[in-house]
Amino acid sequence: xxxxxxxxxxxxxxxxxxxxxxxxxxxxxxxxxxxxxxxxxxxxxxxxxxxxxxxxxxxxxxxxxxxxxxxxxxxxxxxxxxxxxxxxxxxxxxxxxxxxxxxxxxxxxxxxxxxxxxxxxxxxxxxxxxxxxxxxxxxxxxxxxxxxxxxxxxxxxxxxxxxxxxxxxxxxxxxxxxxxxxxxxxxxxxxxxxxxxxxxxxxxxxxxxxxxxxxxxxxxxxxxxxxxxxxxxxxxxxxxxxxxx
Amino acid sequence: xxxxxxxxxxxxxxxxxxxxxxxxxxxxxxxxxxxxxxxxxxxxxxxxxxxxxxxxxxxxxxxxxxxxxxxxxxxxxxxxxxxxxxxxxxxxxxxxxxxxxxxxxxxxxxxxxxxxxxxxxxxxxxxxxxxxxxxxxxxxxxxxxxxxxxxxxxxxxxxxxxxxxxxxxxxxxxxxxxxxxxxxxxxxxxxxxxxxxxxxxxxxxxxxxxxxxxxxxxxxxxxxxxxxxxxxxxxxxxxxxxxxxxxxxxxxxxxxxxxxxxxxxxxxxxxxxxxxxxxxxxxxxxxxxxxxxxxxxxxxxxxxxxxxxxxxxxxxxxx
Numbered sequence: 001x002x003x004x005x006x007x008x009x010x011x012x013x014x015x016x017x018x019x020x021x022x023x024x025x026x027x028x029x030x031x032x033x034x035x036x037x038x039x040x041x042x043x044x045x046x047x048x049x050x051x052x053x054x055x056x057x058x059x060x061x062x063x064x065x066x067x068x069x070x071x072x073x074x075x076x077x078x079x080x081x082x083x084x085x086x087x088x089x090x091x092x093x094x095x096x097x098x099x100x101x102x103x104x105x106x107x108x109x110x111x112x113x114x115x116x117x118x119x120x121x122x123x124x125x126x127x128x129x130x131x132x133x134x135x136x137x138x139x140x141x142x143x144x145x146x147x148x149x150x151x152x153x154x155x156x157x158x159x160x161x162x163x164x165x166x167x168x169x170x171x172x173x174x175x176x177x178x179x180x181x182x183x184x185x186x187x188x189x190x191x192x193x194x195x196x197x198x199x200x201x202x203x204x205x206x207x208x209x210x211x212x213x214x215x216x217x218x219x220x221x222x223x224x225x226x227x228x229x230x231x232x233x234x235x236x237x238x239x240x241x242x243x244x245x
Numbered sequence: 246x247x248x249x250x251x252x253x254x255x256x257x258x259x260x261x262x263x264x265x266x267x268x269x270x271x272x273x274x275x276x277x278x279x280x281x282x283x284x285x286x287x288x289x290x291x292x293x294x295x296x297x298x299x300x301x302x303x304x305x306x307x308x309x310x311x312x313x314x315x316x317x318x319x320x321x322x323x324x325x326x327x328x329x330x331x332x333x334x335x336x337x338x339x340x341x342x343x344x345x346x347x348x349x350x351x352x353x354x355x356x357x358x359x360x361x362x363x364x365x366x367x368x369x370x371x372x373x374x375x376x377x378x379x380x381x382x383x384x385x386x387x388x389x390x391x392x393x394x395x396x397x398x399x400x401x402x403x404x405x406x407x408x409x410x411x412x413x414x415x416x417x418x419x420x421x422x423x424x425x426x427x428x429x430x431x432x433x434x435x436x437x438x439x440x441x442x443x444x445x446x447x448x449x450x451x452x453x454x455x456x457x458x459x460x461x462x463x464x465x466x467x468x469x470x471x472x473x474x475x476x477x478x479x480x481x482x483x484x485x486x487x488x489x490x491x492x493x494x495x496x497x498x499x500x501x502x503x504x505x506x507x508x509x510x511x512x513x514x515x516x517x518x519x520x521x522x523x524x525x526x527x528x529x530x531x532x533x534x535x536x537x538x539x540x541x542x543x544x545x546x547x548x549x550x551x552x553x554x555x556x557x558x559x560x561x562x563x564x
Contacts, residue, residue, distance in 0.1 A: 008434045009514030010542035012484045021479060033271070048270045048482030048505055055482030057270075060543045061550050132273035133480060133506030136382050140480065176273075177382055196372050196384050202272035 002076055003028075005069055008055060013068065015076075016053045021142065026130050027084055029054050030207040032075065034085040041071045049206045050131045051140070089209045091235040092174070092189050094123070094165050095220040100188035103153070107167065107184055110150055118186060119214050121145040122172065129208040137176035137194030137202040141210060144172045156182030163189045165212070187212075190224035191234055203234060246368050248313045249400040252392050256308035256350065260378035261369050261386035262360075262501075263299045269373050270482075270505040277377035277385065278501050280460060281358045281521040283420070284322030286553060288362035290560050291319035291339040293408045296553070298366025298401070299376040301392075303359040307350025308392060315343045316400065317364040317408045323356025323422065323525060338413035356422040356525040365402030379502060412560065418552075422525040427535035430488065430513035431542060438472050438510035439490075444536075446470065447512060451531040452496060458528055460502040465532065469494025472510055480508045486515030486523075488534075500524060516542040518549050 006014045015032065018025030029049045036047060036056070043062030048055040058068055096104065096119045107118055127141040134140070144167065152168045157180065160166070164175045166183030175181060176193035189212075193203045204210070215223070226232035252259075262285065265278025279285035279302055286296035301308075307325045319339035320327050327334050330346050336359070342348070348361075369376040369386050378386030387396055432444065439447075452465035476492035483489070487499045489509040498515060499507070515523055516537060526532055 006434050007431060007539060009431050009484050009486060010516040010539060010546060012514070014434050014482070019479075046268045046270055050481040050506055051479045053481055055484065057484060060546055065539060065543070131480065131506065132271065134273060134504055136272070136274045138273050179381075194382070196382075201373060202269070202274065204272075206271065 002073065005072055007065075011060060012055060012057050013065075013072070014053050014055045015072065018052045021051050021130065023128060023142070025052050026128075027207075028079070029131075031079055031082065031084050033206075035075045035079065035082060038082075039075060041068065041075075043068065048133075050133070085207055086238050087207055087209050088205065089126075089211070089237050090204065091211050091213050092191055093215040093219065093223055094187040094189045094212045095215050095217060096122075096187040097217050097220075099217075100164070100220075101186045102164075103166070103184040104186045107148065107150055107186055111147060113147070118148065121148050122186065123212045123214050125211070127172070127210040127212075129204055129206050129210060131206045132202070132204065135176050135179065135194075137204065138173065139193070139204045139206075139208070139210065141172055144170055148172070150184055152182035153184065156180055160185065161188065163191070165189055188220070190220050190227055191232070192227055195227075197230065246399050246401060248397050249316055249363055249367075250348075250398040251311040251313055252308055252394055252396040252398065253311050253347070254309035254349075255392040255394055255396070256303055257306035258304040259308045259392040260302050260380070260390075261299045261367055262302040262377045263375055264297045265377055265501065266373050266375040266379070266385070273505050274373065275379060275381075275461075275502050275504060276375075276485075277379040277460075278375070279358075279360060279377075280501050280524040281322050281356075281360070283518075283521040283549070284358070284525075285360045285362075287337065287414065287556070288319050288321030288360040289366070290553070290556050291321065291337070291412050291414075292317050292362045292364045293560060294362060294364065294366050296557075298362070299369055299386075300363075301361040301367065301398075303350065303361060305353045305357060307359065309347060309349040310398075312342050312344055312346045312348065313397075314400070315341070317341050317410045318348070318361060319412070320359050320361050322359040324354040325356075325359045326351035326354055327359070327361075335413070337419050339410045341410035357527055358524060363398075363400055364408040365400045368399035368401045377501075381502065420521065420525070422522070424522075425533075427533040428519045428523045429516050429537040429542065430486075430519075430534050431516060431539060432513045432536055433511070434514075435478060435510040435512065438474070438476075438478070439470065439512055440473055443470050444512070447496075448533075448535055451533045453531055454526055454528050456528050460500060462500050462503055463498045463523065465496045465498065467495070470496060470512065476509055478508060478510050480506045483507045483511065484514055486517070486520050487511050488513050488515065498523065516545070518542070518545045
């Protein structure tokens with residue numbers, strides 16, 4: 001099957017792999033991105049994987065649109081032959097204690113759940129990183145329990161702290177940087193999703209599997225200290241496998 | 246590495262920029278970089294630099310800078326009435342400048358962004374391959390922020406004995422920021438989200454550049470552009486010059502500090518050669534758009550790149 005290649009400005013093209021937020025569709029986005037990594041196309045400067053598409057940025061000084069289209073179609077033909085990129089599984093420690101969980105009472109009241117149940121429902125799933133965007137290092141996660149779905153705050157906070165973990169509609173996420181925001185905050189991680197001191201400044205990658213691990217205050221501060229002095233090693237394991245379904 | 250300038254007054258929003266943090270958009274990192282990358286590249290060439298060296302991006306109200314070391318400077322882009330010790334200097338021309346002299350700026354004559362290049366380029370720690378300041382994440386440039394009074398600017402290279410001053414652009418080669426020709430776009434990628442009638446309207450109406458415009462994007466105001474069904478799309482990659490239309494129908498042109506993905510339908514994308522012309526327009530002025538073919542857009546892009554190549558060769562020969 002050939003996916004359509006679409007014109008996007010004078011230096012971009014876009015390949016669409018489907019029309020829905022779906023692991024299979026998104027798996028193909030990352031499969032194609034890994035092909036571009038493996039078989040570089042002259043003139044292709046970078047790409048942005050999203051839920052259903054891959055946006056490719058190229059330099060017309062190096063390659064014409066027609067030649068690029070041809071190369072990309074060639075790559076599509078071998079898409080079926082390559083394995084999906086290896087998914088990494090990353091554990092993110094989250095402290096759900098009240099002093100960080102600014103909105104956990106509201107979430108509990110809204111869903112008639114105890115704090116313990118909220119924590120269990122939030123730490124159980126294996127979340128899938130569909131794409132990165134919005135802020136440096138911010139993952140768009142899929143897999144939030146339906147029992148935790150809740151609309152954003154009516155009045156967004158002017159400051160949400162770096163590391164805050166929140167819920168907004170069907171999404172859960174982590175603020176990589178301090179910023180204004182309207183997510184319902186239920187915890188905080190001491191781990192930095194984005195740390196310019198590191199060679200790989202951004203912790204997560206599209207296609208990663210992520211799980212939250214509940215920690216108490218004491219552990220939170222211990223990890224925070226380790227993060228600050230650079231000795232913290234995030235828990236990452238690589239899982240071989242086909243599509244990370 | 247040597248101290249080259251001291252910031253006596255910082256100006257409105259002066260920051261170090263280069264050609265951006267390229268290759269990290271897949272991790273959600275905005276590329277940043279000079280808003281008018283064309284003027285930035287030429288300013289560098291005029292002082293004998295490679296085009297990607299960091300320059301000072303100066304917006305409307307310029308800084309006051311004390312020179313700490315003899316060097317060569319050039320200013321490209323907007324005409325912000327630059328002076329050396331009170332004597333006017335021309336944009337698009339390189340000048341030798343001596344320790345103790347003062348560079349300052351006055352009235353904004355035309356354009357919005359000026360680029361001050363120094364021989365050897367400004368020094369800053371590179372973050373992900375770029376010196377560009379991205380204030381939202383506090384990275385690049387000077388501690389990830391705009392200039393402050395008392396800052397000391399460093400240059401990468403100290404020896405300027407071989408750098409010639411007095412290079413300039415021919416008048417016919419200088420960009421004209423006051424011309425009223427439409428900004429050219431390639432329609433899409435979300436053409437399905439807008440009726441043909443809406444596209445006609447988009448090309449006929451003119452749009453005001455509002456005060457909420459900044460390095461992330463220019464927010465425009467005009468007759469609302471209706472969506473066929475809804476404004477929201479499944480979040481998707483955006484490019485420089487992409488024009489999003491949120492539910493209120495008012496277009497936003499995405500620029501250097503843009504987020505890497507967006508959730509609003511994209512009516513069109515400004516072509517590369519016209520982005521500098523758009524960013525040089527003033528807040529409060531109006532912009533019109535017209536549709537252009539890919540062939541024409543790329544022909545213009547190639548022509549501009551060849552022009553820069555020619556300039557590069559000419560500059561090297563004149564060292």
